[in-house]
Amino acid sequence: MKHLQVAVGIIRNDRGEIFLAQRPSTSHMANMWEFPGGKIEANETAQQALVRELQEETGIEVTDARPYDLADHHYPDLRVTLHFFIVEGWQGEPYGREGQPQRWVEQKALVADEFPPANHDIVARLVAEAAAV
Numbered sequence: 001m002k003h004l005q006v007a008v009g010i011i012r013n014d015r016g017e018i019f020l021a022q023r024p025s026t027s028h029m030a031n032m033w034e035f036p037g038g039k040i041e042a043n044e045t046a047q048q049a050l051v052r053e054l055q056e057e058t059g060i061e062v063t064d065a066r067p068y069d070l071a072d073h074h075y076p077d078l079r080v081t082l083h084f085f086i087v088e089g090w091q092g093e094p095y096g097r098e099g100q101p102q103r104w105v106e107q108k109a110l111v112a113d114e115f116p117p118a119n120h121d122i123v124a125r126l127v128a129e130a131a132a133v
């Protein structure tokens with residue numbers, strides 16, 4: 001089975017909101033909401049892939065990102081390992097550079113069911129941590 005390593009950015013602004021993008025209708029996990037990111041290439045670290053993917057998908061230049069969590073998930077015909085980073089420093093303003101719909105959502109208002117199944121534990125953790133503040 002194919003196994004993808006994916007770098008994913010949880011972009012959080014100073015109001016505690018997180019940037020989400022909607023996956024294209026033709027992609028794997030079509031129409032679900034996601035944290036922007038993408039596949040780690042063979043010659044890259046996870047952090048390098050994160051910086052490149054957020055530039056490509058949201059137009060920002062990441063200046064502050066720290067590893068947050070890992071999630072391993074088996075889809076029916078694909079295994080993914082997601083490398084999540086919290087991104088709290090960047091230049092520019094993120095937007096759906098590939099034409100994908102986007103929105104900012106308060107961390108405590110994230111809804112796990114809007115995300116691919118691989119994200120469910122992470123979204124629950126983010127919501128719990130927001131509630132604890």
Ligand SMILES: Nc1nc2c([nH]c(=O)n2[C@H]2C[C@H](O)[C@@H](COP(=O)(O)OP(=O)(O)OP(=O)(O)O)O2)c(=O)[nH]1
Nearest residue numbers: 006008028029034035036037038039080116118119
């Ligand atoms: N970016 C991203 N991918 C996710 C998330 N959750 C999740 O299961 N995935 C899965 C969907 C895909 O099967 C896989 C790879 O992500 P991707 O489709 O963004 O990869 P990519 O940007 O490199 O895409 P492409 O160049 O092939 O078009 O990770 C998430 O929150 N963000």
Ligand SMILES: [Mg+2]
Nearest residue numbers: 036037038039
């Ligand atoms: Mg992507």
